[in-house]
Amino acid sequence: MKIYSHDNLSLHRPLPYYSYGKMFEPLEIPERMTELLKAPAALGIDVTTAIDIGMAPILAVHDFGYVDFLKNGYHEWMALEEDLGAQVQTGIFVPYDNPAIGIMAKAAKYQADDSAPISEHSWTSIYWSAQTALGAAEALLNHSDDKDTHIQLCFSRPPGHHARKSAAGGFCYLNNAAIIAEHLRQKYAKIAIIDTDMHHGQGIQEIFYERSDVLYTSVHGSPVNFYPAVTGHEFEQGKGAGEGYNVNYPMPHGTDEAGFFTYVDKALDTVALFDADVIVHVLGFDVYESDPEALCSVSTEGFKTLAQKMVALGKPIIILVEGGYYLPKLNDNLQAFLSGLIIDE
Template sequence: MKAFLHPRQSAHDPQMFLANGVRKPSPEQPARIDALKAGAEAAGCVFELPQDFGQGFISAVHPAEYVAFLRNIHDRWTRMEGASDEVVPNIHPGRHGLSYPDGMVGQAGWHMADTACPIGAHTWEAAYWSAQTAVSATMAVIDGAGSAYALCRPPGHHAFADMAGGFCFLNNAGIAAQALTGAGLRAAIVDVDVHHGNGTQGVFYARDDVFTASVHADPARFYPFFWGHAHERGTGEGEGCNLNLPLARGTGDTGFLEALDVVLDRVDAFAADVLVVALGLDAHENDPFQGLAVTTPGFARIAERLRGRGLPAVIVQEGGYLQPELGANLTSFLDGWQG
């Protein structure tokens, strides 16, 4: 399987993570790349450098105001007397307030959903190349590859069109789906991360040309809390084009696969030409977030179900955090995909 990764994706090294009111080291560490790359190579993937497609595919999903914020905010922030090393918001408008602020503190609150997406000196660089990684895998599929793997880091599915959140800055799966749509294909995004893909849902919520679905831990008491509930079906033209299947905490392989079957029936009904798989490996039983209890062999079964629809697929890496089985979980998924 073709696979894509750029070394500059390691430059982003977030330090800030607030959990239960306690500041802790961020779990979204650069070392994730090493574990995931080794897992993909164990499954036979050969990595290529992504092509630089410029900002066009990014800007098809994210407005210019937000892109400019991500590119410039850290340099502006560090010129502020007494500023922290990373951009972290201390105020959030009721989404949104009435007026877009001029000041950087206000803009940080406007464009950053939480404290789990601190922006450092190299965040834009890494996020940019993470997006180019997704686009390169997408172009490989458009050009005829049956599937391609994008080792996207930082991940993307919590990033809305104009708002970062949950370790995510640019919505890589959304960028991939938009590029596929631009090529005349009907794309379905299937998110199997333990956390609901709230940013992806938000990008496409009022649209009927991309189907979005997410199987995840019930957000009633789990991140992202405010999105990912079963009644969220889309709005306007997008009504019925979004499907959420929240699962009880601790759900294992059987329950996850039953929910995935429901998703894939809806993908068939949408008549999708191509899948974008938002691949989170944090549904594993030993992941630090402890939301679900999918086993390592379970990821192969998830991949087999997804591949069984016979659609080409762009596989975009989302979550999955440092623990001994992280690389093996990716190997299991990719082996399952490749039969």
Template sequence: MKAFYADEQKRHDPKAFLSSGSPKPNPEQPERVERLLAGARAAGCEIVRPGEHGLGPIAAVHTPEYLDFLERIYDRWQRIEGASQEVIPNIHPIARGGSYPASAVGQAGYHMADTSCPISAETWESSLWSAWSAVEAAEAVLSGEPAAYALCRPPGHHAFADVAGGFCFINNSAVAAQRLRSRAARVAILDVDLHHGNGTQGIFYARPDVLTVSIHADPIRFYPFFWGHADERGEGPGLGYNLNLPLERKSGDVEFLAALDKGLQRIRAFAPEVLVVALGLDAFEGDPFGGLSVTTPGFARIAEAIARLRLPTVIVQEGGYLCDELSDNLTSFLTGFGAR
């Protein structure tokens, strides 16, 4: 399997992170790349640098207003007297829509859901290359590869069409899915990250051509809190094309695999031509976020079950944070997926 990644993705190096009101080091660190690369190589992947694909594939799922904000906000922010070194919002609208603020402070609040996605001088470039890795993986599958892995960092599944959040700026899984739609009538996205892929759900919530399925820790007391509940089924033409399977905290392999069976059943009923797997390794029992308790061998079993769909598959990296087993968990998943 080919793994797509560019070194520019390491340049984004966020410092700020506010958790339950307490400032902490941001866990979305560049070191994640080295661990994930080691895991991909151990699984036998060929590491390939993606090409530049411009803004077209990204603008297919994100608004031009938002992309202009991401590209220019850091320089604008630095012109504010006494501004922080990273762009961090301190005000948010209670409702979005209608008027649009002209100020950098107002736009940061409008386009950034929380404080976990600070923007630095390198964020835009790293995010572009992360998205282009997803595009390249999608192109590989469209060209006949049975599967491809996009080592996307920063991750993307919390990014809406015009909002960053949860370490995410450009929604790489959505970019890959939309790229696949150029030649596939129906695309399914299966998100197995610890956290609900709220941005991905939001982008496709009213569409019947992309099925979104997410298995995650119950958001009733867990990020992203406001999305990911079982009664969210889609809206308008997309009603019935979204499935959320929230799990109790500390659920392990057995519970995760049971939810996965339900998700795979829904995917089979949708009869997609191609699949995107939003791969979060933070469901691991030893991940710093500690929400679920999937084991390292459990990731292989998850991958084996997904592989039995026998669909052309783009695997897009989402979460999975610094712990000793991070690379082993990726190796376990990719090896399990290849054992079909």
């Protein structure tokens, strides 16, 4: 097993923001990385520092104008004579019929909601989050005979599964799962993405909705009055060539651990039927029973079970650690997951 990270993942620090009539403290904060990195250290597992694979795999998935906004938007925002605040953030979302003239219009075009602000060092973390995931993909592309590449885990901060082709939202900026799935297609015919984060990954769904070479299946809380609210229903099954290759398993709010695994097993059956060459697992610790975003109740021991089920598929797997906002248990929960991977190697 290999684990990838980079020091730059901790640089992105969103500031408190105003939404729904009140101020919110950000949940996706650098301290998450501090807690997560304790887990491999406690288990004596080395962490590989990601290397720079470059921009090409990112631009193979995301629009150029959007990536340029993520990279340069902060500096353009701060260059304004008017003080708009210390981070790029807008409550306006006008993605269509928007010529993107001026930084305020660009923000309105590319920020789908107010939970994905851009501050001084955001781009550095965003870029290296993608590079961390790409490191695992490159290892599999170039060293597939190495047993260590059969199971790989990447710290993906900020996370990515909500990021659309040209829009940030839900703490997400670059869609790391989609980027590495597309990158892996250089060598592998079929990629399966299984997403067990508490929230539906509408960005992944959008990017591959009309394709049959990348299966997307997601276990998540029902989107009825829950983020992302407008996607994640069972009837969303793909379009055109992709019809049937997008499979959602929305859980009723309040689902217990047994119910969670009932849905996970259905998703795993879907993945097994697809018979992918490589599996990408979007792992969210926000399904943990005490997480502020949880509408289900997975225990710490449950993450060990989840890991064992993933490995039992018998395919090369890249795990992206994305959601999870209850800091006191992130270390324990990741240790439990890693122990499931280690036992079954």
